[in-house]
Amino acid sequence: MPHPLVPPVLDWFGTHARDLPWREPRCTPWGVLVSEVMLQQTPVVRVRPAWEAWMARWPTPADLAAAPTADVLRAWDRLGYPRRALRLQQCARHLVDHHDGVMPTTEDALLALPGVGAYTAAAVMAFAHGRRSVVLDTNVRRVLARTLDGVALPHPTLTRPEHARAEAVVPADDATAARWSAAVMELGALVCTARSPRCDVCPVADLCRWVADGRPVDAHAHRRRRQGWAGTDRQARGRVMRALRTSDHPVPRSVMAADVTDPGQLGRVLDGLVADGLITPLVVDHAHGEDDPVYRLPS
Incomplete structure (x- = not known):
């Protein structure tokens, strides 16, 4: 039996999933990896046009590997954290040198790629290869923290118990697990947001411990204060x-x-x-x- 959160979230996703180019069936595993790197700390509205232009210019790892680094950095433009662009090109060159330009299909091999960490490897496994994995970005962690733990936001650092609890929710079969990963991430991005959660339209509000407890404030708020931008x-x-x-x-x-x-x-x-x-x-x-x-x- 699936976890009680799974069916309503999947039903909601079937109606409310955004139409994003990296979710299209024709998108290659390389395209999924590029999207995941770009989406790190950058909103979808800025990533989408950049991703489309990038993939039109460098549709394969071999294309990016051969590109002048200056062109890569210019194409990255205002996505922020330009070291991500360098890591992406390093990854492309590694794929060409060690994998004949083809994305690996195992999580261990993905983790061996330059700049690919646990989250990105799990996301590629789920969204590019349709495999079961534990995809834990900030959106997923927030949804599970609220529904299962009754806290507004998860601990600033991912812990082993949190990872184990998340894995226990992931459906057993590959296809449903991959769809769950996309669905719960989308729920966190569109409904169960950090600052203004829309609990009135949440498909699992009746299962949410945080809602049942009166939506208590974030116990880690003092650790989440962000540095101002001007002058930094x-x-x-x-x-x-x-x-x-x-x-x-x-x-x-x-x-x-x-x-x-x-x-x-x-x-x-x-x-x-x-x-x-x-x-x-x-x-x-x-x-x-x-x-x-x-x-x-x-x-």
């Missing part, structure tokens, strides 16, 4: 990357200083981007002028 190194990194993405030529540090006015922060950000492999410093002879380092995207 992350914002400065974004500005530097934007300057390089939009230029056909190397960009002097003095030009980037117009956007990042704190010299200490600019130096720290440039050093970090170089260390991450996202930008490359050029050696320029300034024998007749003031030293002004120049940077470009990696080739």
Whole structure:
């Protein structure tokens, strides 16, 4: 017998699932992996056009593996966390070198790919290969924390007991398990949201321990406060990357200083981007002028 949560969530998903290109039957396992990497910390509304353009340009791992890294970073544009683009290209090159450009079909082999962690491997198993796996993103964890544990949000760190409890809910057969993973994730994204849950339209509100207990507040709220955006190194990194993405030529540090006015922060950000492999410093002879380092995207 399936867990009581499964049938109503699957029924709801049959009516309310979003029409997303990476869910189409014709989507390749590579396309699913690209979508999962892009969707990490980036909303669907921004990912969809980027994913479509990306897949049109680099439909296979071999295509991406052969692309200039500068083009890859420019195509990543404003999806955020551009190291994901580098990891995706590293993954493509690994697939070409070790798997003849074909996505593996086992979770262990997926975990061996550069930049692929437990969540991404499980998601590819479910959404690309239709196999049973335990897919635990923030949406799934939140739904299960509320319905089963009666807490507003799960613990900030995934624990082994939480993983075991989630696995106990996943249906036994591959097809239903894969559909459950997509359905419960969708429920968390559209209904059981973090800030404004729509319990009045939730298909499992009558089974939800959190609702039954009066929707108690989040016990981990003090650990979830996010750093502001303005003035942070992350914002400065974004500005530097934007300057390089939009230029056909190397960009002097003095030009980037117009956007990042704190010299200490600019130096720290440039050093970090170089260390991450996202930008490359050029050696320029300034024998007749003031030293002004120049940077470009990696080739």
